[in-house]
Amino acid sequence: MKDAVCIGILVADVISKPLIKLPGKGKLMPIDSISLHSGGCALSSAVDMSIIGLDTAVVGKIGNDGFGSYLTNVLKEAGVETKALSIGKGSDTSASVVVVGDDSERSFIHCFGANGEFCYEDIDFNFIKKYKIAFFTGVNLMPSLDGAPLGTAVKKAKELGCITVMDTAWDASGRWMDLVEDSLPYLDYFMPSSDEAMNISGKEDLSDIADVFMAHGVKNVVIKLGKEGCYIKTHNKNEYLIPTFLNIKPVETTGAGDAFSSGFITGISKGWPLDKCGIFANAVGTFSVSQIGASTGIKSIEETIKFIKSQNREW
Numbered sequence: 422m423k424d425a426v427c428i429g430i431l432v433a434d435v436i437s438k439p440l441i442k443l444p445g446k447g448k449l450m451p452i453d454s455i456s457l458h459s460g461g462c463a464l465s466s467a468v469d470m471s472i473i474g475l476d477t478a479v480v481g482k483i484g485n486d487g488f489g490s491y492l493t494n495v496l497k498e499a500g501v502e503t504k505a506l507s508i509g510k511g512s513d514t515s516a517s518v519v520v521v522g523d524d525s526e527r528s529f530i531h532c533f534g535a536n537g538e539f540c541y542e543d544i545d546f547n548f549i550k551k552y553k554i555a556f557f558t559g560v561n562l563m564p565s566l567d568g569a570p571l572g573t574a575v576k577k578a579k580e581l582g583c584i585t586v587m588d589t590a591w592d593a594s595g596r597w598m599d600l601v602e603d604s605l606p607y608l609d610y611f612m613p614s615s616d617e618a619m620n621i622s623g624k625e626d627l628s629d630i631a632d633v634f635m636a637h638g639v640k641n642v643v644i645k646l647g648k649e650g651c652y653i654k655t656h657n658k659n660e661y662l663i664p665t666f667l668n669i670k671p672v673e674t675t676g677a678g679d680a681f682s683s684g685f686i687t688g689i690s691k692g693w694p695l696d697k698c699g700i701f702a703n704a705v706g707t708f709s710v711s712q713i714g715a716s717t718g719i720k721s722i723e724e725t726i727k728f729i730k731s732q733n734r735e736w
Contacts, residue, residue: 424475424690425467426505426552428544428574430536430559430590431481432461433488433514438521459495460517461536462559462588465676468499469683469705472719475690478502478552482539488514489535505548509535533564540565541574546581554686555583558679561592561600561617572603579607584689586610588682589617597621606638610689612682614645615652627652628660641695645681645706651699661696665703666732680709680719687722700736704729 437455444450459468467479479501483489485508492514496503515534521527536559549555555578561567566574579585585608592600597620605611611634619625622633631642631654640656650665684705688698704725708718720728729736 423552424477425470425554425556425686426478426480426549427463427467427470427556427558428480428549429463429557430461430515430539430562431459431464431479431483431492431506432531432536433492433516434458434460434519435516436519436521439523440520441523457491459492460519460676461492461515462562462590462679462682463556464492464496465679466556466558466588466683466686467501468496469676469680469709469719470687471499471501472721473683473687473705473725474722475687478505478548480505480544480549482507482509482512482535482543484509484512484514484535486514488516505545507535507539507543509538512538531562533562536562537564539563541570544574546577549578549583550581553584554586554690556586556588556682556686557604558588558682560587560589560604561594562590567600569603571601572607575604575607579609584609586612586682586686586689588678589613589621591617592620598623602637605634608639610641610643610685611639612643612645612685614678615647618644627662628654631660643685643695643699645678647677650703651681653695653699655695659695661699663696663699663703666707666728668732669707677706677709681706683719684725697736700729700734701725 436458440452463479463481467477470477513534515536516532518530519527575585587608618630622630624630634642642654644652650663653661681702684702685698688701708720
């Protein structure tokens with residue numbers, strides 16, 4: 422059985438860096454760089470896992486346009502299987518303008534495009550059942566799939582024998598729990614960011630947040646804490662707060678959450694204890710922020726473990 426299939430959004434990212442303030446109307450403001458990169462949670466995660474060393478695929482939707490061709494080529498060059506990728510004839514490929522400030526934090530101007538049309542009927546479950554792990558990601562940014570249809574898809578993947586994992590994105594609509602509640606009973610792992618987790622659960626304490634998700638049926642909860650690392654609560658109520666690696670200065674944080682998820686899923690695929698998965702995921706996230714672009718800084722599993730050991734972390 423192959424390792425992981427990533428189901429969700431694919432985005433062309435136009436990254437502008439650094440931008441301190443927007444120019445006035447009709448004005449021009451020079452910046453250091455404008456570059457095109459692949460992005461979107463499903464694409465970035467699939468590419469990251471492939472670089473790490475897993476056998477990966479992506480399921481999603483792109484437009485029949487230049488951005489779509491670019492993203493397909495990125496996937497193929499990374500060794501990611503694309504045969505289950507849908508092409509929308511009347512829609513543009515999703516794209517974001519990513520504005521990076523002088524503090525390395527980023528803001529997004531986003532067009533849903535084909536991601537907005539991606540729906541349950543676009544998912545080939547005969548393809549998905551070939552993979553050990555089904556990773557649903559970019560949740561809250563797929564208006565034709567989020568909510569009840571997503572719950573049906575996660576349930577179907579679970580029935581097919583996949584380990585089910587879900588990550589979320591920021592919900593600009595403010596619906597939060599309504600968009601994921603149908604999926605939670607069928608999730609083996611739920612790994613939102615801390616901000617997303619607080620908004621979904623209505624809680625602030627990490628353990629309380631995890632308890633809300635577990636009460637809805639999630640087996641294991643992983644909360645991404647950015648520069649603070651990650652929090653894990655397991656199905657048998659073990660809890661871990663795992664610090665990340667702070668001796669590498671961040672250059673740009675686009676894709677860091679996807680990189681973390683990719684590292685954690687690598688550990689799941691390898692059957693590692695969950696605290697070890699968290700250490701590895703933190704290292705992959707650290708590599709991600711060390712260079713511009715969602716997947717540019719990702720390294721192989723061997724190089725990542727070597728880095729972890731060099732930081733005097735137990736492995």
